[in-house]
Amino acid sequence: MAYEINGTTVEADEEGYITDISLWNPELAVLIAEGENIEMDDDSWEVVNFLRNYYEEYQIAPAVRVLTKAIKKSLGPEKGNSKYLYELFPYGPAKQACKIAGLPKPTGCV
Secondary structure, three states: EEEEEEOOEEEEOOOOOOOOOOHOHHHHHHHHHHOOOOOOOOOHHHHHHHHHHHHHOOOOOOOOHHHHHHHHHHHHOOOOOOOHHHOOOOOOOHHHHHOOOOOOOOOOEE
C-alpha cells in the first residue's frame, strides 16, 4: 500500500501505517484522515500533534489507556477521556490517530 501526495509516493504497510515516519507531513495526515473518514479539525490536530510530541519524547506510540491518561494530564479531563477521543477517532483513538500522525501502530492494538 502507498499514499500519493504532491507527486511523491509514501509507502505504507497493509493497514495503512506509513513505513518511514520521517516522510510524514500535515498534507499526508489529511490524506490519511480522508481515507479513515475523519475530518481534521482543531481538536483532531491537537491529538495528532500531541501524539507526535509524545512519540518524539518516548519513542513509542501509546496504547489507548496510556494516551487517555497522558492527554488528561496535559490537556485536562474534558479532553483526556475515552468519550471525547472516540468522538474524534471512532475506530480507536490510539490506532486511528497514530496512523494519521504517521506513527507506528501502538503496541497492544489488534
